[in-house]
Amino acid sequence: MERIPNLKKFTLSRYANKFSPGRVTANPGRKAVLSVTTKSYIRKQIVNGTLKTAKAVHKYLVCTGHAISYSGTIKVMKSMNFHAKIKVKKPLLTKVQKARRLAWAEEHKNWTSDDWRRMVFSDETKVNVYGSDGCKYYWSRPDDKLQPHHLDLTVKGGGGSIMVRGCITYDGPGYTCWISEGTMKASDYVGILARQWFKDNNFKCDHTFNWPSQSPDLNPIEYIWHHLKLKLSAYDTRAKGVHELWNRVEKEWSTFTAEDS
Incomplete structure (x- = not known):
């Protein structure tokens, strides 16, 4: 027509x-x-x-x-092909912190493998008796009833946790130490770390490495922390307390090799 x-x-x-x-x-x-x-x-x-x-x-x-x-x-x-996803957690950065991160990257972008081999990357992390602070998932079918293994069980007070400090080098993981129970401010453990490792290994102030604040994603030790917590979560039973938890941390940390770091 x-x-x-x-x-x-x-x-x-x-x-x-x-x-x-x-x-x-x-x-x-x-x-x-x-x-x-x-x-x-x-x-x-x-x-x-x-x-x-x-x-x-x-x-x-x-x-x-x-x-x-x-x-x-x-x-x-x-x-419209939009799907809900869990947001990825990243540090909240100010303009000054972003500028310092960029300056740090520009300063070291031409470093060679030999330059990085001389570095010791150190960091701390919190390890919980009752597992990760992050999101947990379970798989089920639409008609399945809620089962005990579908629950993320909690205890009052969180069940306890420890702050662990460690370091990695090109040749493999270095020291690790239990620095406190729960959380602590940076000023609380500077003296502990200085006495326990830097001073014992004859490090001077001019040996320290300028590091931009709020930059955990730049530190390769984050990869080791992730795998350490995976190893701890593989235990059939939870640690009975912070002391048993620390014993497990020490044991699993000692299994890491140069290939892991």
Whole structure:
């Protein structure tokens, strides 16, 4: 019909209704809740971070006159290929800290392998009697009942924890020591560390390495901490207290080799 020249669609439809009254027409279906333009705008706002959550998207749509439920908003977002994910935790950085990190990277970008071989990377971490502070998951089917192994069991006070200090070198892991129970401020353990390792190994102040604050992701020892905690989580039973936990830390730390670091 559209290929017939000099005839409007209205005229063609009028003749079709007159001479073919029983013809079957296609069902146009339900009108879309959101227009292509609205979806495009939402997509842009999600990507640039203006709309950060499904609730924010739903609130925007309701405020702009769209009759849509929260579950409907989620369906729309999924149809646009957006899927909810757990945010990756990173240190909160100020402009000054970002500038110092960049300056540090620029200063050392031309270092050779031999330069890095001379470095000792040191750091501390908290180890919990009752496992990680992070998110935990379990797998189940939609109709499965909640089971004991689906729960992340907690105890009042957290069950205890220890702060552990360690270091790694090119030749493998170095010392590790238990510096306190629970958490502690940097000023609390500077003296302990100086007496226990740096002073004992004849290190002077000019041997220390300038390090930008809030930069744990630049320290390769984070990889070792991760694997240490994986080893501790593989035990069939939890440690009965902080002393048994420290014994396990010492044992597992001693299993690391140069290949691990």
